[in-house]
Amino acid sequence: MNLGQPTLSLVAIALVVLATGVVGAFGGRFARTTGDFLVASRTVRPAWNAAAISGEYLSAASFLGVAGLVAVYGPDALWFPVGFTAGFLALQLFVAAPLRRSGAYTVPDFAQIRWGSQRLRSLVTALVLVIAWVYLVPQLQGAGLVLSEVTGLPRWVGVVTVALVVTINVVAGGMRSITLVQAVQYWVKLVAIAAPVLIVVVLLRPDVAGLFADPWAQPGGGLGGGHPTAEVYSLMLATFLGTMGLPHVLVRFYTNVDGGSARATTVRVIALLGVFYVFPGVAGVLMHSLLPTPAPGDSDTLLLALPAVTLGGTLGAVLSALVAAGAIAAFLATSSGLVVAAAGVLSTDVLRGRVRDFRLAAVAAGLIPLALALPVTGVDISRVVGMAFAVAASTFCPLLVLGIWWRGLTVAGAMAGLIVGGATSLTALVVSVGFGDRLIDPVGSLLAQPAVATVPLAFATMIGVSLVTRSTIPPTVDAVLTTLHVPAAARRAFREEGRAR
Numbered sequence: 070m071n072l073g074q075p076t077l078s079l080v081a082i083a084l085v086v087l088a089t090g091v092v093g094a095f096g097g098r099f100a101r102t103t104g105d106f107l108v109a110s111r112t113v114r115p116a117w118n119a120a121a122i123s124g125e126y127l128s129a130a131s132f133l134g135v136a137g138l139v140a141v142y143g144p145d146a147l148w149f150p151v152g153f154t155a156g157f158l159a160l161q162l163f164v165a166a167p168l169r170r171s172g173a174y175t176v177p178d179f180a181q182i183r184w185g186s187q188r189l190r191s192l193v194t195a196l197v198l199v200i201a202w203v204y205l206v207p208q209l210q211g212a213g214l215v216l217s218e219v220t221g222l223p224r225w226v227g228v229v230t231v232a233l234v235v236t237i238n239v240v241a242g243g244m245r246s247i248t249l250v251q252a253v254q255y256w257v258k259l260v261a262i263a264a265p266v267l268i269v270v271v272l273l274r275p276d277v278a279g280l281f282a283d284p285w286a287q288p289g290g291g292l293g294g295g296h297p298t299a300e301v302y303s304l305m306l307a308t309f310l311g312t313m314g315l316p317h318v319l320v321r322f323y324t325n326v327d328g329g330s331a332r333a334t335t336v337r338v339i340a341l342l343g344v345f346y347v348f349p350g351v352a353g354v355l356m357h358s359l360l361p362t363p364a365p366g367d368s369d370t371l372l373l374a375l376p377a378v379t380l381g382g383t384l385g386a387v388l389s390a391l392v393a394a395g396a397i398a399a400f401l402a403t404s405s406g407l408v409v410a411a412a413g414v415l416s417t418d419v420l421r422g423r424v425r426d427f428r429l430a431a432v433a434a435g436l437i438p439l440a441l442a443l444p445v446t447g448v449d450i451s452r453v454v455g456m457a458f459a460v461a462a463s464t465f466c467p468l469l470v471l472g473i474w475w476r477g478l479t480v481a482g483a484m485a486g487l488i489v490g491g492a493t494s495l496t497a498l499v500v501s502v503g504f505g506d507r508l509i510d511p512v513g514s515l516l517a518q519p520a521v522a523t524v525p526l527a528f529a530t531m532i533g534v535s536l537v538t539r540s541t542i543p544p545t546v547d548a549v550l551t552t553l554h555v556p557a558a559a560r561r562a563f564r565e566e567g568r569a570r
Contacts, residue, residue, distance in 0.1 A: 077386050078219035081394035085257065086234055089250055089401050096249035097242025106243025106427045107174045107413050113248055113324040119337030121248045122321045124255030126153070126338075127345060128204075128403035129211035129369075130454035132258060132396050135346070137368025139353020140360070144288040145301055146353065149455070150346035152308025154339060160313040161335035166328035167473045167553035174323055175413045176316055176465060183472050183549055186480045192487055194418040196464050197316045199491070201411040202438045203498065204315070204457040205404055209442035211369065212400040218370045219393045228442050231397070235404040236435030239412060240428045244324060247405040254402040255341065261395020262348045265376045265388040266355065273379060275358045285357060294517055295510035303521035304455065310524060311458030314465030317406035320413060328556055355379075372396075408434045455518075456498040463490035463523040467531050473553055476546050482535030490527025494519055 104110040113121070131153065138146035173179040180186070180193045209228045216227030238246050280286065291297025292304070312318060325331040349372075356371050359379050363371055373396070376388030408431060415430035416422055464487050471478040497519035515522060 075220045078390040078393045081390040082216065082219075082397045085394045085397050085401070086230065089234060089238065089254070089398075092253055093238035093242060093246040093250050096246040097238070100242040100245035101424075103422060103424055103427065104174075105245045106424055107417075108320070108323040109244040109248055111324055111326060114326070115330050115333040115337055117248070117252055118321060118324060118330075118334045119341055120252035120255045122251075122318065122334065122338050123341040123345070124251035124253070124258065124398075124402040125247075125317060125321065125406035126342070126403070127255065127258055127399055128454060129208050129396070129399055131346070131349065132262065132399040133211065133215075133369045133372050134454065135349040136262075136352040136356060137363075137371045138292070139350055140356035140371055141362060141368050142292050143285045143290060143357075145291055145297065147350055148301055148304050149308065150342075150349060152305055152458075153312070154342045154346060155309050156312025157335055157339050157342065159309055160318070161332060161339070164313045164319075164469050164473065165322055165331040165335045168319065168469070169322055169325050169331040170328045170553050170556070172552075174320075175410075175417060176319055177414055177418055179472075180468070180483075183553075184480050184483065185543060185545070186484075189480050189484055189487075190418065192484055193465075193468070194414045196487060196491055197414045198411055199495065200314070200457060200461050200464070201316055201407045201434070202441065203460065204317070204454060205407045205411075205438040206442045206445060207453040208400045208404045208407070209438060210445055212397060213442075214369060215373065215393055215396045215400075218373055219389065225443055227397075228439065231400050231404055232435055232439040232442075235401060235408050236431060238405060239408045239431040239435065243412075243427060243431070244320075244409055247402075247409055248324070250405060251402045254398040255345075257398045258395045258402075259345055259348075261391050261398065262345070262352065262372075265392055266348045266352050268384075268388060269355055269359075269375065269379055270351070273359070275355060277354070280354065280358050283357075292518075294514035296514045299521055300514055300518045303459075303518035306524050307455060307459040307462050307518070307520035309462075310466040311460075311462035311520070313469060314461030315458070316410040316414075316461075316465075317403070319465075320410045321406070453498075453502065456494075456501065459518070459520040459523065460491065460494040460498065462520050463494040463527045466524070467528045471528070471531055471535075473550075476550055477535050477539055477542060478531060479535045479538045479541050481538040481541065482531045482533075485534040486527045486531030489530045490523055493526060494523040497523065 100106055102110065135149050138149060168179065171179050171182050173182055176197055177190045177193045181190045209232055212231040213224035213227035216222050217224045238250060289297060291300040294300045322331050325334055352372055352375065356375055360371060360374060373389060373392055376392065377385040411434035412427055412431040415434060416427040420426035420430060467486055467490065468483055497516040501516040
């Protein structure tokens with residue numbers, strides 16, 4: 070596929086990588102303590118944190134995958150961006166403020182504070198690493214795919230480049246460093262997708278009315294499976310609930326000043342995501358109208374071709390280079406958050422929690438998924454990321470929702486639910502990715518979108534086992550829940566009133 074001038078695209082990608090290193094190095098100058106590396110010393114204000122979270126959250130699936138899926142499957146693919154955005158509403162309502170009030174640095178810290186169990190903490194640590202690396206592998210693969218498509222370089226070059234740049238940035242400054250990087254990259258990605266889409270619309274003025282007479286525009290077809298309704302509902306469940314279980318999203322809420330700031334951050338994130346996701350949807354419509362429809366597994370690179378094929382000439386080449394730069398920014402921002410999340414739990418749960426330990430953990434957190442990504446080919450980015458959401462929704466979502474809002478969740482219930490939800494969703498992911506072409510319906514459809522079964526199963530397991538073991542609820546649970554739900558100012562007022570009496 071000729072996407073214009075490879076040199077121009079390579080220069081644009083190099084500029085993004087260079088800017089990432091420079092901004093990261095600037096942020097790293099202020100990182101001194103363990104708190105700086107793990108949670109930026111809890112000093113990130115809502116406006117800046119919202120841009121950083123949005124930059125981190127808008128991954129390869131959002132930038133390239135959503136547009137390609139809309140082009141292939143039509144309106145049903147819009148449930149991806151709707152779910153990705155609505156997930157933050159669930160996070161806002163149920164998790165954001167209590168999680169920040171817990172005083173935790175990581176999800177395992179929260180589990181330790183809430184239940185005081187080392188075994189549960191170890192299980193949560195393992196799941197954080199699994200989810201982070203499952204999410205990280207398609208990011209690295211996507212970087213290799215983009216660089217190969219626009220420049221002709223081998224895929225491994227993009228995979229290795231992104232992994233090394235991200236690892237070096239995280240080692241240098243941790244959360245302090247990547248907060249600046251991710252906030253800047255949100256705006257880079259927004260411009261990189263908005264400018265080409267708007268220019269194509271203005272110059273070509275496609276026949277939208279005629280397009281929506283196409284059977285492609287009719288909802289209800291699903292995403293290629295044999296049971297479209299169940300597939301769509303499962304996707305909604307995974308994306309709506311999976312966001313609150315993603316470790317790289319959760320760790321950013323620990324960087325807020327307090328619980329109120331966490332809520333304010335979430336509102337801003339929803340607004341920023343809402344603005345961004347307008348453009349992949351429109352891009353998908355344009356690509357269906359103006360480009361040959363690709364095979365379902367080949368849709369990830371379709372957005373890269375849109376400006377060059379439809380506009381041609383210098384303008385098309387420049388806009389294609391801009392899209393490529395935005396895609397690389399997406400890979401860098403999301404990968405940075407995932408490496409920080411993995412390094413945080415490795416440094417505090419496996420090592421001794423010092424700055425040096427965080428840096429060693431960051432190297433491992435970046436290089437292990439690199440080793441996994443290099444031999445992998447043909448990854449459908451959006452599908453694998455969607456599966457990562459399903460794993461998160463089947464594990465950390467019930468743990469956090471029940472742990473925050475139900476005093477009756479016991480250690481045994483939490484562990485049983487995590488094991489059942491994690492095992493079933495991960496098994497579905499491995500079998501679907503490894504043997505998807507050989508599976509027959511309804512098994513193939515269920516394994517491709519397992520959340521409709523695995524999420525209720527995880528919730529039911531946690532509740533059922535907790536009811537059986539309710540005699541083990543610790544006496545400290547009410548004090549912990551008070552910390553999670555009562556703002557710090559109110560707690561101080563209560564204490565002062567008690568002293569006055």
